[in-house]
Amino acid sequence: MVGQSRKWMILIATTWIQAFTGTNFDFSSYSSTLKSVLGISQLQLNYLSVASDMGKAFGWCSGVSLMCLPLWVVLFMAAFLGVFGYGVQWLVIKQVITLPYFLVFVLCLVAGCSICWFNTVCFVLCIRNFPTNRALALSLTISFNGVSAALYTLIANAINPDDETLYLFLNALVPLLASSLALVPILRQPPLQLLSTDTTSRDSFVFFVLNVLAVFTGLYLLLLNSLSSKASRARILLGGALILLLLPLCLPGIVCGRSWARRTVHTPAFCLEGPTFSSFDPDDFDQLHKELIGNDRNNNSSSVNPFSETNKEGLFGMIMEKGRLTVLGEEHPARLLVRRLDFWLYYVAYFCGGTIGLVYSNNLGQIAQSLGYYSQISAIVTLYSSFSFFGRLLSAAPEFMPSCILHEQGG
Template identity: 60%
Template sequence: MAGQSRKWMILVATIWIQAFTGTNFDFSAYSSEMKAVLGVSQVQLNYLATASDLGKAVGWSSGLALMWMPLWAVMFTAAVMGLIGYGAQWLVVTNVIALPYFVVFLLCLLAGCSICWFNTVCFVLCIKNFPSNRPLALALTVSFNGVSAALYNLAVNSLNHSSSAVYLLLNALIPLFTSIVALIPILRQPVVDPVASDLVRRDQLTFLKLNLLAVITGLYLLFLHPSNSLTACLLFAGAIFLLILPLGVPGIIYARDWFKRTIYSSFRLDGSGFILVDAEDLELHKELLSRPNSVTNGLTTDSVNIDGQKNGSDESC
């Protein structure tokens, strides 16, 4: 039963990874500043935007890496790729270092490859832990990837930073922090056992609730816009709360299993009624009733003896 709650913890971890690793969606936020620092044309800037998607063309490398590396190592490799790719771009935009255009292009490729590696980790986790409902698990986690740009926008506005280069800094650090948070559920993956049909239907109902929560999260980020840094901070805290809310699913499952083990199992159905008796006392009671000199048999024997004596007295008279 503990495995049931742990597999939902893994699903929540994949939701967090997807929500904070769609870093290629916020390129337009810092593209103008990057264009000015590099001194490139609009066409060259468009090539940099394309490079992030081209990095996914070598995403097959994540599959090869899984043949030789554990899943958590692949996840942290993706985080390091993003740290190097976006971190070096942040240093370039903030004029800390100077790099040629071709090197920046390669950094964009590296950052795009990190996104693909993160996606591979999430897909493997969903397929492994939800073999009976893998389409629902994959669709749910991928849906959270689209909220990354809105989350990063709220994070930057809450910091009230004048330079848009902070997007690059957050793109480098937040996926790494998310990987650290998701490490414990990934290391404690449950053993996958065959799931009964009633549990599959119950999981489908849980997925329906999580999909409704995903819709609420998307609408929240779509229609609520910050007017100042304080409002942005409050909205960002609300978004984090919506992402933490799915943690209630494994908590509810664990509480339900605990109730079945401790409370429900203490009631025993015997015949047509419930007997709230300790198991050892019940066995002792049955043993006493089965003895020949039990109370019931004793009463029956005594009554027979009395009747026999009475009949003997009558005959003697």
């Protein structure tokens, strides 16, 4: 019961980290001021935005670091990369120090690298603690990265609506504070547990509730953020947003209470069951988990086909097949990945297609200024980031859809 409570705390902590580390979304909010202070052209400003995105190309360093360092150390390394990258840029834009263009380019590169390190930590936390529903955990937490611009706009307006340089200061400080708040749940991670079918069903139902709550949070930030032009109203709206982010903290208590009721009260009236939204059979995942922890017992050997044996590093490359669905194991050697066509298809698609939206978002400030809407740039950035949030959240729809379709066909 305690382990179940802790894993939900991990999910909430991961959500907080993602919600406050999407610092690349608010580049347009201060890009014009940065351009003016540095005295650079639009082309040079574009190079700075590209540098921020290119920092993610060095994200593989975070994976290598996790092989040698504890997870919480990598988390704070990411935070201090952001403190250095954005903090020094803030000193530059406040004209406290003067740096050449090349060093500012390097600072943008470091700041972008910190974002990728945060993402790696969050991915590992979700996969470790939700091996069965990791797709739901990843889609939920990653989606909150899209509300960062809206949250930062509220914080900046609550402090001083007229100071655009605040965004860089917040980009440096807020992720460090979020990492500090998430430290305790990360240090108290539960051990790997085998999940029963009932537990998997309840977890899927909780994820459904969390997705509904996430939709309300996104709508709140999207519809009410335009009212935050004054500091007093921005503080009230910021308080409401923080309450929505803290609301999932009730989940561990609910999970513990339901587990206690199921064990102590043996009446149908207290049997709280949620629908199963996972598109995979939990029995298959139970078998996969047993293989991953080295359990020699095999309850469903007829449904499992070994793909490869465990290598020297303990990486596992088993494939489970059910119908047309193929589910890979938890870990795969790099040399196995680079031989697969689907890996390179994903790589090329992400490399070529994932940057299209970034080109647009990084130039929102200049687009708004050229159209005469520069005073509304914060609202435009919030609008863009909010729809990015909903788009990411929508990626979880296939995980819920199969059960709904089957339910309609059965009815």
